[in-house]
Amino acid sequence: DIEMIQSPSSLSASVGDRVIITCRASQSIGNWLAWYQQKPGKAPKLLIYKASSLENGVPSRFSGSGSGTEFTLTISGLRPDDIGTYSCQQYQDSGLTFGGGTKVEI
Amino acid sequence: QVFLQESGPGLVKPSGTVSLTCSVSGDSIRGSSYYWGWIRQSPGKGLEWIGSAFHDGTSFYNPSLDSRSTVSADTSKNQFFLRLYLATAADTAVYYCARQGYYYDGSGKKRGWFDTWGQGALVTVSS
Numbered sequence: 632d633i634e635m636i637q638s639p640s641s642l643s644a645s646v647g648d649r650v651i652i653t654c655r656a657s658q659s660i661g662n663w664l665a666w667y668q669q670k671p672g673k674a675p676k677l678l679i680y681k682a683s684s685l686e687n688g689v690p691s692r693f694s695g696s697g698s699g700t701e702f703t704l705t706i707s708g709l710r711p712d713d714i715g716t717y718s719c720q721q722y723q724d725s726g727l728t729f730g731g732g733t734k735v736e737i
Numbered sequence: 738q739v740f741l742q743e744s745g746p747g748l749v750k751p752s753g754t755v756s757l758t759c760s761v762s763g764d765s766i767r768g769s770s771y772y773w774g775w776i777r778q779s780p781g782k783g784l785e786w787i788g789s790a791f792h793d794g795t796s797f798y799n800p801s802l803d804s805r806s807t808v809s810a811d812t813s814k815n816q817f818f819l820r821l822y823l824a825t826a827a828d829t830a831v832y833y834c835a836r837q838g839y840y841y842d843g844s845g846k847k848r849g850w851f852d853t854w855g856q857g858a859l860v861t862v863s864s
Contacts, residue, residue: 632800663840665850667784674833674854675784681840686852718784722849726800729784 633657633721637730644737650706652733654697654719662698663723669732670715678717679704711737739763741834741855749828749862755821759834759855760814766792767812772837772848775808775819777830778857785830789837789848790817797848824862831857 634657644650654664662682667675677686679695682702692707706713714737719730745757759773766773774789788798788808796808802821810817821828835851 663849667851674857675851676854677850677852680838680850680852720784720850722847725797725848727786727848729786731783 632726633660633724633728635719635721635728635730637717637719637733639733640731641734641736644709644735646709646711646737648709650709650713650735652704652717652735654702654704654730656700656702656721659699660721660723663721664695664697664702665720665722666693666695666704667718667720668713668715669718675718706735709735709737713737739836739853741836741853743832743834743855743858745858745860747859747861749824749860750864751825751862753824753862755819755824755828755832755860755862757819757832757834757858757860759817759819761816761836764836765812766810766815766817768792769836770839772797772839773808773810773817774835774837774848774851776833776835776851776854777828778833779827779830782830787819787821787832826862829860829862831859833857 636655664682666679669675683695716732718732740762772789775787790796790808807820834855836853838849
């Protein structure tokens with residue numbers, strides 16, 4: 632299985648800050664990576680697929696980049712509604728795997 | 738708009754079977770090009786993919802759960818199902834069903850990201 636390691640595991644930032652979350656794969660996954668946002672007690676919500684493609688309806692302050700083994704999710708201008716846990720998922724390998732999550736607090 | 742809703746027993750005895758149904762509205766499993774999958778989240782832990790199925794009966798599983806899990810679909814009812822056998826306390830989790838997107842690479846059609854999720858169903862394995 633491909634292991635996905637996220638960093639940091641948690642962070643605290645202020646409204647308006649630029650937040651960067653990193654996801655590293657144990658082997659190259661091309662650009663076959665998705666990012667999800669999960670609010671407490673709710674299901675995950677797809678934000679980005681194919682490393683940098685924004686899902687319909689997702690605010691443009693969310694952006695993704697990277698390829699190979701290192702990827703980032705950037706929130707440009709953190710808003711109070713952005714609190715939650717962010718997870719990456721690789722789908723290059725048939726054994727789909729998720730990162731452990733990054734909890735974002737304000 | 739596509740909606741998914743999980744249903745099934747919330748309490749399962751050890752060595753029993755976790756049996757969940759996902760009812761789909763707003764899309765047709767039979768006519769869809771999407772896959773349909775199950776993901777779980779143990780208390781305080783990350784997400785874990787269990788398995789996915791296509792309307793033609795083909796299915797794919799997490800190798801760590803392959804021997805204990807079955808994902809299938811009933812296109813006439815627009816539902817798909819999860820059966821997880823020989824349950825233990827470690828299978829206590831919130832179980833999500835989700836629609837799974839796809840892409841094409843050099844080897845053909847492949848399963849991808851999860852674009853629509855159900856609200857989740859808590860299953861507790863306990864005597």
